[in-house]
Amino acid sequence: MRATSKIFTSLTLVFLLLLGSAYRPFDEGMFPLSEIHNLDLKKAGLKISQREIYNPDSISLIDALVNVGGCTGSFISEEGLIITNHHCAFSAVQQASTPENDYLTKGFVARSKEQEIEAKGLTCRITDSYEDVSAQVLASVTNVTDPASRIKIINEKMQSLAAQAEAEDKTIKAEVSEMFIGKTYVLFRYKTIQDVRLVYVPSRNIGEFGGETDNWVWPRHTGDFAFMRAYVAPDGSSAKFSKSNVPYKPKKHLKVNANGVNEEDFVFILGYPGRTFRNRPAQYIKYQQDYLLPYISELYDFQNKAMEEAGKKDKSTEIKLATRIKRNANVLKNYRGKLKGLNGLNLSEQKKQDDLALAQFINANVELKGKYGNLMSEIDRLYNLIYSDAYRDLWLSQIYTSTSLLNIAGQINGFRAAMNRRPAADRAKFYSDNVATLESRIRTMYNSYDIDADRTIFTKMLKDAAQLPKNQRIAAVDKQALKGFNSQEQIDKFVSNLLAYTRLKDPEFVLNSLIKSSRSLSDYNDPLLLFEGEIAQQTAELLPEKEKREGLLNKLMGDYVAVKEQFKQQNFIPDANSTLRLTYGYVRGYSPADATYMKPFTSISGILQKGSTGNPEYNYPPVLKELWQAKNFGPFVKNELNDVPVAFLYNLDTTGGNSGSPVMNAYGELIGVNFDRAYEATINDFAWNESYSRSIGVDIRYVLWVASKVDKADFLLKEIGVN
Structure with a gap:
């Protein structure tokens, strides 16, 4: 990965205030690339030059890193061989498996490149370069005071800068990442490899040894590894899976040291950590602790029991639901661990005391009080609004991922709504340009769909909706309540009727008839599509308020970090956001x-x-x-x-x-x-x-x-x- 010296200098200035230069052995930190030069890794134990880790003017270890399927991987041979986790390859192995060739259980070994199989759904993303664009993004909202307008303009500017970068270089995908909410923005340029293949995955009782018993637990004995290979077209360009493709030649691959390490040895990691939320106020922790974490963990526990029961029917269903179960279980145990940690550390109270001290600091300084005097009360007011309809918001955020058929209904309704917004003369072109994407999305959903699991989970979601507080009602559910929808028996009957009449439960009909023409898409309707439409309508009606809150939160969090840096007399490392x-x-x-x-x-x-x-x-x-x-x-x-x-x-x-x-x-x-x-x-x-x-x-x-x-x-x- 190469970035120009100009870009490096720019980012150095942006992040210089994020970190002191002195070495501190136990600093927390997922350091952006621009901060590596500020660290004294030699003193920490590094035996090579820090520029061998990241060198903006030459090839370095960074060039061996890839983002694969939301995980990190690394090249370990000049033939594009990648090592990552077994659980990162899990969904691709599941899709390649059948009851006859159950690679998920038995593992898979390709003893030649010809035997390697497509890792469906996986691509490789390589960081090519990056550039600070904070000035451009924030300049677009200099005189904007309305929170909803502010966040809308910021998002549009981020998309515009990414589109401009892609127009300048057709070989890259660009993305503007918010490093500090409302404060710092960086444009990342990525190379994407579309053809990824499975090379070697150990058997499940090695790659997943210990299962959920040991998940998130030490001591561990899990062989959580997998090998894949990246392929490109013969001319080196990115191309979809094809037998004519050739192994990718990475700029850099890591040397494997079979001697391992010992206790107290220095080690380091390069990767693409997802999201952290350390620079947030006490109210955010309360939302996690009282609402999101318990709600999601309990829901996923129920879903997994329903899917495990459905999987007992036959091996095919078990394989089909395996990835959903594994992902849910991982989140479930993670969230319960977080709840245990939050309760054990009393982090909410710690944050509250920190915020009270911050408020006193602001009020004791005339200049800061003039600029930030209302900051803490505005944060409190905003989060009280968020708490007031948290359960409705969580229900709406989970209903589609919970119920595959409703998700498919949403895809179909959304597609034809977008098509019908076009002038009649343009609808055929919109259909032909976009139907392949619609088909791909729906196929993916059917790959993990089971009617019995859907019925059980959908019933649970409707029962939960029927019990929401009066100020957090789901309109589509209340509409049924007016017809006597007020008991478990009636909810069961409603779900049974809905699923009995909808033809969306038949993948053959949907993929080979319903979406095969714009006319059939426009003409078809059934009760499930109508029910989803009512949910989508309420979501759309709530959107302006949601955008207003997001815009206000963006501004408040930018101010919160800025003044807290002054209060703590230290600069913070940006929260993780899937960047290297x-x-x-x-x-x-x-x-x-x-x-x-x-x-x-x-x-x-x-x-x-x-x-x-x-x-x-x-x-x-x-x-x-x-x-x-x-x-x-x-x-x-x-x-x-x-x-x-x-x-x-x-x-x-x-x-x-x-x-x-x-x-x-x-x-x-x-x-x-x-x-x-x-x-x-x-x-x-x-x-x-x-x-x-x-x-x-x-x-x-x-x-x-x-x-x-x-x-x-x-x-x-x-x-x-x-x-």
């Missing part, structure tokens, strides 16, 4: 409770110990025990353990999106793949602390041992230069 970041620290255990210490390495012997408990999620391939008993560890043994290390802990600052990130040693060599956090660290999104924030990676020695000894994939070791 660095985090560093040490391989280190921790004490999650009194009189306990968690060591930083697990081993194969731990897999066997867990396997003896009778928990089905601790099932493992019998060959693991045979190899362990024979002490057939090869060169991957860790002498202190007299065993192969499986997973390890480190005190780096990570969050969602860092899944699949390469864990590198002091020489910039790959020694592990990040895949999770300890349960206590689920709160990282809101707060980080060296004493409890631990991330978890699969040790590269276990990856190589499984590949070589279990799945006989030595050809991969040869490709990545491990003998």
Whole structure:
């Protein structure tokens, strides 16, 4: 990845105030690329030049990083080979699986490039360059006071700058990211690789060993790794899956160090962390703690039980619902971990005291009081509005992802509404230009759809809507209530009738008849489409108020960060926002409770110990025990353990999106793949602390041992230069 010196200089000025230059060993931080030069990584333990990590004028380790399917991955060969997490490849493996070829359960090994299969739904995104555009974005709203107009203009300016960048370079995709809400904006240019293929995925009882029992928990023994390969057209351009495509030649690939690391070794991660919310006031934490986290965790728990029950019908349904269940379960346990952390740390009260001190600081300074005197009261007033209809907002945000058929109905209604807004003469062209996208979206939804799961979950959602407070009603549900929709029996009857009459439950009809012409799309209607239309109408009616709140929040949060920097006499690192970041620290255990210490390495012997408990999620391939008993560890043994290390802990600052990130040693060599956090660290999104924030990676020695000894994939070791 190359960025011009001009861009680098610009970003240096933008972020210089975000970080002090002195080295502090336990700083939280997912540092933007522009901040790497401000860190003293040499003093921390780095053995290579910091410019080997990121060099805006030359090739560096950054060029080996990719964003794949919302996770991070890294190139580890000159033939476009990528290593990431098993759970990051999960949906693609699920889509490639059938009851006859159940790659999800048995794993997949392509012993030649010809045997590699399409990773459907996955693309690779590579950061090409970036540029500060804060001045342009904020200049567009200099004299705008209306909150809704302000956020609308900001969004339009962000889209305009991205479109302009794409017009200047047809080979890139551009995106403007808000680094600090209402304050700092950066234009990122990305290269996209459309053809990604599965190369090697271990069996599920390795790649997902421990299942939900161990998810977000240490000690871990999960072989959470997968290998993919990026392909491009013969001329090097991005192209969709085609047998004529060739392996991508990355500018840089990581060297794999099969010797691994030891306790207290320096390590660092490059990756694309999702979102954190550390620079938010107490009211935001209250919203998470009292509304969003409990609501979503309880809903996802119900959904998973419904889908697991539906999956008992047959293997095909089980495979079809597997990705949805896994994603829900991951969020569910994460949210419950956050709730535990918020309650345990009493973070809401801590934030409240911080905000009271901030208000006193503002009021004690005439100049600050003139500028920010109403800031804290305005934040409080806004969040009281958000609390007032939180449950209705959460219901509306979840109804479509909960019920596949309603989501499909929404896609169809939305498409034909957009088509019918055009003049009659233009509708045929709109249809022909956009129907392929509609079809692709609907196919994806049917891939994880089951009528029995939909019926159970839809019924639950309607029952919840019927119990909402009077000021938070769902109009479409209340319309049915007027007809006697006030008991579980009547709700069941309504859902049964709706699903009985709709033809959207038939993928063959929808994909091969309904959307095959603009006329059939316009003419068809049924009760489910009408019901969805009523929900969409209420959503549209609520949109102006939502935009007004978002605009006001954008302005208030920009001011909040600005004055808090003055109060704390320090500058903050921007919250994570899926852009490329660095985090560093040490391989280190921790004490999650009194009189306990968690060591930083697990081993194969731990897999066997867990396997003896009778928990089905601790099932493992019998060959693991045979190899362990024979002490057939090869060169991957860790002498202190007299065993192969499986997973390890480190005190780096990570969050969602860092899944699949390469864990590198002091020489910039790959020694592990990040895949999770300890349960206590689920709160990282809101707060980080060296004493409890631990991330978890699969040790590269276990990856190589499984590949070589279990799945006989030595050809991969040869490709990545491990003998």
